[in-house]
Amino acid sequence: MQNKTNFTADxxxxxxxxxxxxxxxxxxxxxxxxxxxxxxxxxxxxxxxxVDTFCxxxxxxxxxxLLRIKMNEAIKIYLQTLxxxxxxxxxxxxxxxxxxxxxxxxLQWKRFFNSYAMAFNKQHQRHxxxxxxxxxxxxxxxxxxxxxxxxxIHRNARHHNLCKDFTSHEWSSWHTMLSDxxxxxxxxxxxxxxxxxxxxxxxxxxxSDNDKCDVAIEDDD
Numbered sequence: 001m002q003n004k005t006n007f008t009a010d011x012x013x014x015x016x017x018x019x020x021x022x023x024x025x026x027x028x029x030x031x032x033x034x035x036x037x038x039x040x041x042x043x044x045x046x047x048x049x050x051v052d053t054f055c056x057x058x059x060x061x062x063x064x065x066l067l068r069i070k071m072n073e074a075i076k077i078y079l080q081t082l083x084x085x086x087x088x089x090x091x092x093x094x095x096x097x098x099x100x101x102x103x104x105x106x107l108q109w110k111r112f113f114n115s116y117a118m119a120f121n122k123q124h125q126r127h128x129x130x131x132x133x134x135x136x137x138x139x140x141x142x143x144x145x146x147x148x149x150x151x152x153i154h155r156n157a158r159h160h161n162l163c164k165d166f167t168s169h170e171w172s173s174w175h176t177m178l179s180d181x182x183x184x185x186x187x188x189x190x191x192x193x194x195x196x197x198x199x200x201x202x203x204x205x206x207x208s209d210n211d212k213c214d215v216a217i218e219d220d221d
Contacts, residue, residue: 009139011105013072016054018149019109021135022062024128029061031124036171039063039116044184046112049078050105052186054146057156058171064153066140068186069101109135147193151204166204174204 009017023029030036036058043065047053051067079091090107093099117130140146152159154177157169167174176183177190177200194200 005138007136007138008134009137010100010102011069011137012101013069013075016066016068016140016146017137018064018066018140018153019135019137020062020064021113021131023130024132026061027130029063029120029130030058035120035123038119042112042115046108046115048184050075050108053173053184054186054190055150055153055173055177057153057169057173059156059160059162064156066146066149066153069105072101075101075104143193147203150190150193151207154204155207 011017030039039058040056043056047067049070051069054066054068055064056066057064076095079087079095082091084092087095088107090099090103094101094104113131113135120130121127140149154172154174155166157163157172158166163169166172173185176185177187178197191197191200194203
């Protein structure tokens with residue numbers, strides 16, 4: 001564990017972050033396939049206009065995303081396509097350069113978490129907060145940290161002994177990375193960082209669970 005790691009780093013435009021969170025008391029985050037699909041749809045709705053996503057993984061009681069905040073100008077262009085009366089005060093302030101990227105992203109993550117939790121609680125007759133607060137986000141600066149984070153995220157089901165082979169875990173972006181189907185993930189950028197698809201596969205599969213990882217994680221299980 002890297003003691004000096006900031007697990008609640010401030011978001012800023014073009015910054016790369018490993019974002020993850022788990023449920024309170026390690027409750028289940030998903031109880032069905034539809035829960036997982038809805039979670040991903042809500043992520044797309046609330047976060048995709050603001051971030052580029054490199055990879056993700058959904059586990060029984062937590063999730064991981066590796067993403068890059070879009071440029072402020074690109075975010076402003078998106079917000080300007082929305083009806084003014086639908087914008088939240090922070091979004092209006094962001095357009096006026098009086099609110100930071102950190103405040104805007106905090107709002108979007110809150111909206112995402114709330115939208116999923118409200119639907120999950122209603123469906124499963126549950127009450128109270130679903131997610132831990134605050135959610136974790138670690139800034140990724142070095143290229144080596146970037147690739148390590150991708151490997152860690154894709155292998156996370158094996159890390160938690162949920163399967164013997166991480167490639168058998170259905171709910172991760174691993175499968176999309178190997179596909180030729182259209183995707184909103186930054187697939188080509190990821191594969192290029194590894195030196196191509198075959199190198200991407202080889203590096204993931206050669207990694208032992210006992211190998212040291214350069215990714216600082218706090219309470220992800």
